[in-house]
Amino acid sequence: MGPAEPASCVCADTVAVRDEEPGIASALIHNGGGEYLLHLRDDIPGIREPGCWSLLGGAREPGDRSWEDTVRRELREEAGLDLPALEPFAVTGAVEEGSAPASVRVYVGQWDGDPARLPLTEGVMLRWFRPDDMDRLRMHPTTRDLVRTHATGRATAPSGAVRHGAGAVRHLVGAHLYLEDPAGRVLLGLRHHSAVFAPNTWHFLAGHCEQESAVSCLVREAEEEAGLGVDPRDVEFVHALHQLPGPGRWPRLQLVFRARAWTGVPEVREPDKCLGWRWFDPAALPERVVPYTREAIAHVRAGRPYSEAGWE
Known part of the structure; x- marks a missing residue:
């Protein structure tokens, strides 16, 4: 396939995003050689980015419990x-022809396989491209x-952290x-044996902040993961762990909040992620606990x- 003339797709634009459903989740996938995986979409009128090289991903569906679930399913x-x-x-943000703007959550991951x-x-095909190749696409x-x-x-940040702007480094907030x-x-909850992070290990009820405040994230995760009702007015901040997990990982700010009151009894709402909830004496925690949780x-x-x- 010969080089395409540079062009813009008329179906998307940078817009003020909405913090509501529906939305789209996409995957920015790179390999160890500095190439990025792009998807050549069908040239069919009415779809998002017809005939364009784009990221893999799609719209959130009712059964998706999180934006990460959406992008993994897609x-x-x-x-x-x-x-x-x-x-x-x-x-x-993205704009579909004839529709209102929708927010797009972009996740990043590494893969070193053969897209063929x-x-x-x-769509038509998947191919690796270097950033310098993209002006012609x-x-x-x-x-x-x-x-x-x-x-x-990736080229400039120390310890694998991703820099944005003049010296700023993106942090994940938990x-x-x-x-x-x-x-x-x-x-504590026992994480599923197939979990990417800390399988078969006990951990706090927790989640990554999306387009929301940390307390809003906490309230949402409590209901989604364990069926617990938490009033933000009953939440107090108790600890912050500033963590550098290791080379190639983003720094993380792990925020811990205590709920002085709640409603409901802990139940397994996401059996693909958590196998059960238990109360433990803090002086006699089980052996398999996430280290930073302990x-x-x-x-x-x-x-x-x-x-x-991890900052030493």
């Missing part, structure tokens, strides 16, 4: 891909900018729920509001 359905790790990267071997079910400027932003960050029952026991519990009980890990 990767499986469109290309048979199941990546070990996907992390939030950006929120942008993937069982593509939609028919693709939306927002997609091109996302790739270049990520590529610049919200964690610290609950104690009347006996002083702490609530540390955070100790800090909360000692009244220490801040700690760091």
Whole structure:
């Protein structure tokens, strides 16, 4: 296939995003050689970005419990891909012809396979491209900018962290729920054996902040994961762990909040992620606990509001 003339797709634009449904989740996939996986979409009027090179992804469906669920489902359905790790990267916007703007959550992941071997079910083809090749491709400027932003960050940031702007490094924010029952026991959940992060290990009820405040994330995750009702007015901040997980990983700010009151009894609402909830004596935690969870519990009980890990 010869080089295409540079062109813009008329179906998308950079817009003020809405923090409501519906929305789209896309995957920015790169390999170890600095190339990015692009999807040549069908040239059919009425679809999003017809005839353009784009990111794999699609619209959120009612059965998706999170935006990460959406992008993982789309990767499986469109290309048979199941990546070990996907992390939030950006929120942008798209415009469908004749419809209102929709928010787009972009996740980033690494894969080093041959796209020609993937069982593509939609579109024309998948191919690797270097960022410098993208000026000649028919693709939306927002997609091109996302790739270049990520590529610049990979080239310049220390310890694999992604830089944005003049020296700024993107951080992931996690919200964690610290609950104690009347006996002083702490609530933990056993993560599913197929979980990418900490399988078969006990952890706080927690989640990554999306386009929302940390307390709003906490309230949402409590209901989605365990059927618990938490009033934001009953939530108090108790600890922050500033964490650098390791080379190639984004820094994380793990925020821990205590709920002074709640409604409901913990139940398994997401059996593909959590196998069960139990209350533990904080002085006798099980052996398999996420290390920073164990540390955070100790800090909360000692009244220490801040700690760091991995920055040495």
